[in-house]
Amino acid sequence: MRLYEYEGKGIFKKGGIPVPWGSVVESAEEARRVASEIGKEVAIKAQILTGRRGKAGGIQFAKIPDEAANVAQGIFGMELEGYKVNSLLIEEKLDITNELYMGITIDAENGVPVAMVSAEGGMEIEEVAKRNPEKIVSMLVNPLYGMRTYEAINLVRQIGLEGRALTSASRILSQLYNVFVANDARITEINPLVRTNEGKMFAADSRCEIDDNSLFKYPELKDLRIQRIGNPWERKGVEGGVNYVDMEGNIAVMANGAGLTMSLLDMIKTDGGSPVCFLDTGGGLSEERMRNAVSLLLKKTKTDQCIKVILVMVRMMISPPDAVAQGILEAIEEVKVKTPVVVVMRGRAPYEKRARELLGNSAVSLCSSVEEGIGKAIEIAKA
Amino acid sequence: MSILLSRETRVLVQGITGRAGRTQTKWMLEYGTNIVAGVTPGKGGEEVEGIPVYNTVTEAVVQRGAEASVFFVPPAAVKAAVLETIEAGIKLIVIVTEHVPTHDAMEIRAYAKGQKVRLLGPTSPGIITPGEAKMGIMPGNMFTAGRIGVISRSGTLAYEISGDLSAAGLGQSTVVGMGADAVAFTNMPDLLELFENDPDTDLAVIVGEVGGIQEEKAAQFIAHHMTKPVIAYIAGRSAPEGKRMGHAGAIIQGSMGTPQSKVTVLQEVGVEVAEYPLQIVELVRQHLIHV
Numbered sequence: 001m002r003l004y005e006y007e008g009k010g011i012f013k014k015g016g017i018p019v020p021w022g023s024v025v026e027s028a029e030e031a032r033r034v035a036s037e038i039g040k041e042v043a044i045k046a047q048i049l050t051g052r053r054g055k056a057g058g059i060q061f062a063k064i065p066d067e068a069a070n071v072a073q074g075i076f077g078m079e080l081e082g083y084k085v086n087s088l089l090i091e092e093k094l095d096i097t098n099e100l101y102m103g104i105t106i107d108a109e110n111g112v113p114v115a116m117v118s119a120e121g122g123m124e125i126e127e128v129a130k131r132n133p134e135k136i137v138s139m140l141v142n143p144l145y146g147m148r149t150y151e152a153i154n155l156v157r158q159i160g161l162e163g164r165a166l167t168s169a170s171r172i173l174s175q176l177y178n179v180f181v182a183n184d185a186r187i188t189e190i191n192p193l194v195r196t197n198e199g200k201m202f203a204a205d206s207r208c209e210i211d212d213n214s215l216f217k218y219p220e221l222k223d224l225r226i227q228r229i230g231n232p233w234e235r236k237g238v239e240g241g242v243n244y245v246d247m248e249g250n251i252a253v254m255a256n257g258a259g260l261t262m263s264l265l266d267m268i269k270t271d272g273g274s275p276v277c278f279l280d281t282g283g284g285l286s287e288e289r290m291r292n293a294v295s296l297l298l299k300k301t302k303t304d305q306c307i308k309v310i311l312v313m314v315r316m317m318i319s320p321p322d323a324v325a326q327g328i329l330e331a332i333e334e335v336k337v338k339t340p341v342v343v344v345m346r347g348r349a350p351y352e353k354r355a356r357e358l359l360g361n362s363a364v365s366l367c368s369s370v371e372e373g374i375g376k377a378i379e380i381a382k383a
Numbered sequence: 384m385s386i387l388l389s390r391e392t393r394v395l396v397q398g399i400t401g402r403a404g405r406t407q408t409k410w411m412l413e414y415g416t417n418i419v420a421g422v423t424p425g426k427g428g429e430e431v432e433g434i435p436v437y438n439t440v441t442e443a444v445v446q447r448g449a450e451a452s453v454f455f456v457p458p459a460a461v462k463a464a465v466l467e468t469i470e471a472g473i474k475l476i477v478i479v480t481e482h483v484p485t486h487d488a489m490e491i492r493a494y495a496k497g498q499k500v501r502l503l504g505p506t507s508p509g510i511i512t513p514g515e516a517k518m519g520i521m522p523g524n525m526f527t528a529g530r531i532g533v534i535s536r537s538g539t540l541a542y543e544i545s546g547d548l549s550a551a552g553l554g555q556s557t558v559v560g561m562g563a564d565a566v567a568f569t570n571m572p573d574l575l576e577l578f579e580n581d582p583d584t585d586l587a588v589i590v591g592e593v594g595g596i597q598e599e600k601a602a603q604f605i606a607h608h609m610t611k612p613v614i615a616y617i618a619g620r621s622a623p624e625g626k627r628m629g630h631a632g633a634i635i636q637g638s639m640g641t642p643q644s645k646v647t648v649l650q651e652v653g654v655e656v657a658e659y660p661l662q663i664v665e666l667v668r669q670h671l672i673h674v
Contacts, residue, residue: 265619
């Protein structure tokens with residue numbers, strides 16, 4: 001789960017990392033009040049869940065409170081990268097001499113945290129990695145021991161820092177690591193970490209992602225996570241306990257198991273079809289989950305006229321065919337849409353036989369193999 | 384004996400008294416798995432399917448000689464339970480549990496490093512040595528005994544592909560589900576090495592998917608250490624970019640992680656990559672004819 005900049009800065013501050021003085025606001029009037037409290041030039045930053053807001057006008061500056069209110073008013077009306085702006089962070093503007101990068105994330109190969117620093121802060125780190133990979137230095141951290149002071153100093157030295165800058169930056173790196181661990185983060189990143197004219201360092205931005213598997217420890221975030229899913233269908237999917245991803249096409253696809261669903265999409269594309277979504281129900285199918293999943297797709301076809309057919313592939317392992325078939329039929333009964341539904345149910349022979357008894361005479365087209373099901377769905381989609 | 388698991392392996396089931404633990408214990412026993420004990424703290428003295436339940440892993444090891452363990456333990460309890468299991472001297476641990484906190488997974492991995500234990504998962508469907516034993520939730524009827532080793536990140540695809548191979552008369556030595564989480568306890572090259580050294584395996588099949596660096600690392604291993612043929616399939620070639628892909632992990636690995644990069648690096652080291660699951664059967668058959 002990705003956090004807003006101001007939330008990330010909140011946990012940075014708790015962890016001892018210096019952040020600029022400021023406050024989050026939800027109206028132009030509040031923006032004026034905060035700007036006048038700060039009493040100097042302020043930065044006004046749109047709070048959206050993507051990093052690319054500067055170029056689109058999501059970060060502006062104002063010298064006096066009236067100007068801050070006007071600028072804030074303008075940004076509140078914007079839609080940036082598909083996100084509507086509902087809140088702004090008003091902060092003191094810093095006099096910056098240079099910008100660094102600092103981040104902690106997970107190294108997939110070694111399964112340990114990795115710390116990265118670069119003297120090229122302020123631009124997207126993905127770009128730096130592509131153009132000048134040598135400008136990023138990194139270090140693996142043993143999660144059992146944490147980051148030791150000398151390790152932080154050794155890493156930060158490699159980007160050319162000396163004296164007070166070296167000690168400040170390495171202290172912030174250690175704190176950033178501690179924040180990463182204490183909040184079950186997948187990413188904690190400061191970009192840029194700025195150095196001011198007076199030689200002080202501040203986290204001018206934050207990027208934090210909390211591990212979804214750890215959200216049970218943070219009940220307040222768990223509910224927010226669902227609310228913040230921008231795509232309404234993906235949100236409904238999470239609410240119904242299934243994994244849903246929107247795509248562009250005309251065949252709605254669902255199956256039980258992420259790998260199986262992905263391979264179905266691949267096969268449909270290879271055969272000239274065009275899947276409109278990925279819906280993985282996960283294992284241990286109940287009648288209820290099956291009904292939720294199928295009805296989600298049927299409801300989607302009501303709003304998206306492009307969808308010509310729904311392809312359902314169920315590999316019956318644990319779930320008995322009765323629950324699966326019943327779930328499908330109930331969803332069709334509940335959501336009255338004429339969209340054709342192609343079903344493939346595979347499993348032990350008695351399971352397949354029972355599935356034929358249950359669905360053979362229903363409104364769905366029952367196919368006996370994956371290939372047949374895909375062929376049928378593509379044929380309907382192209383008709 | 385194929386790899387990791389045989390009919391003799393003395394298996395412990397942790398979380399045996401839960402719903403999943405009970406059901407799967409029944410099915411593992413029916414398949415022939417030599418389950419010798421279960422553990423659920425507070426339920427010591429009970430029985431599940433005739434199997435004695437203990438409070439601690441050490442009791443199960445001392446009294447029943449358990450040597451491998453399969454986990455149906457809730458995610459928040461996995462870390463402590465794994466550390467207990469390693470300390471009790473268990474040599475093979477399969478974590479079926481989904482949604483294990485990533486920081487717990489990292490700590491477990493770091494703790495296990497350097498110790499004589501093999502961990503699989505989290506989110507692993509398990510291991511099956513067809514005709515002998517299974518640890519985990521794989522549906523036994525999809526597999527038949529034979530000489531092909533299968534390594535899969537996805538559970539359901541492991542079943543599908545093994546089912547296709549079985550239907551074509553191509554049995555499997557062992558099928559290993561390594562788990563689909565960002566942090567895997569055992570990486571693909573380590574499993575390939577086990578198949579390379581296994582006299583009962585002639586050929587290995589890798590079932591990969593988008594994201595991470597497992598397949599890229601497998602390609603490096605294959606180039607330098609594999610003499611047996613390897614066939615691969617990568618799921619998710621049509622997956623939209625940026626969905627559920629760990630961006631930061633991809634930074635340090637450059638362009639690694641995209642399905643195309645995986646296919647390319649595998650092909651460069653001579654691995655044939657199937658376009659769709661069923662094609663694996665054709666590719667395997669061609670190889671076996673050539674051998």
